[in-house]
Amino acid sequence: MKPHSVAVLMLVFSACRLDAAPTEPSAPSSAPSSAPSSAPSSAPTKPSAPSSAIDALATLDSRQPVPLQPMMAWHQKRNMMEHLVAIQLITARLAEEDWEGVEQAASLIASSPTMQMQCEHMGAGAAGFTELALEFHARADQIGPAAAARDTQAVLRATAHTLSACTRCHETYRQEVVDAETWQAQTGASHSPMGGDEHPGTPD
Numbered sequence: 001m002k003p004h005s006v007a008v009l010m011l012v013f014s015a016c017r018l019d020a021a022p023t024e025p026s027a028p029s030s031a032p033s034s035a036p037s038s039a040p041s042s043a044p045t046k047p048s049a050p051s052s053a054i055d056a057l058a059t060l061d062s063r064q065p066v067p068l069q070p071m072m073a074w075h076q077k078r079n080m081m082e083h084l085v086a087i088q089l090i091t092a093r094l095a096e097e098d099w100e101g102v103e104q105a106a107s108l109i110a111s112s113p114t115m116q117m118q119c120e121h122m123g124a125g126a127a128g129f130t131e132l133a134l135e136f137h138a139r140a141d142q143i144g145p146a147a148a149a150r151d152t153q154a155v156l157r158a159t160a161h162t163l164s165a166c167t168r169c170h171e172t173y174r175q176e177v178v179d180a181e182t183w184q185a186q187t188g189a190s191h192s193p194m195g196g197d198e199h200p201g202t203p204d
């Protein structure tokens, strides 16, 4: 336990809160031009931070934890990166009035039976998470028809409506990586089928 590292963390935290963008290196300076599936593909297999550091973070982050096994957590992060790519593509194609392109991009975050299963699985240990996730996809479902109608404002409205579901979930929940036993105890589920690459929506 190093008390000064907690102090540093808190300083960094305050800096993020107070100074926002200028000193913060977190804003991406350039958008990735390729899909995140080409990004680092190795799962985080080794424990990366001592538990005291993780505890310090948990103290700062009061959002509701979503218990996830490591592979599920990584899967969720990949889904998230893809969600952001979908929004990137929607806005880029809208700017070109490429209506089919907007529809295609919107389909990456639209509702589907697979999405529904994944959301139920991810939210198994966190009350309200699955509902919010399904609400997010339902909102995204409105983007495609707006593009089909070639209605720029309707596309923007539906996209903003969708984004507010993203931000609401981010305000409410955080990942909590747990082992299989803990996850099963917390969810009552008996196994984790989320290890594969079966998720849809990798844009190209």
Ligand code: HEC
Residues within 6 Å of the ligand: 066, 077, 080, 081, 083, 084, 087, 109, 129, 130, 132, 133, 134, 136, 162, 163, 165, 166, 167, 169, 170, 173, 174, 175, 176
């Ligand atoms: C139902 C909940 C929910 C919705 C809806 C949601 N997210 Fe997330 N998102 C999360 C959680 C939980 C995390 C993990 C936060 C953490 O690290 O603890 C996350 C993390 C992320 C990350 C960081 C990924 C990383 O590499 O660490 C990005 C980017 C992201 N979300 C984008 C989006 C975008 C864009 C949307 C909407 C188009 C969206 N999310 C909708 C729950 C959600």
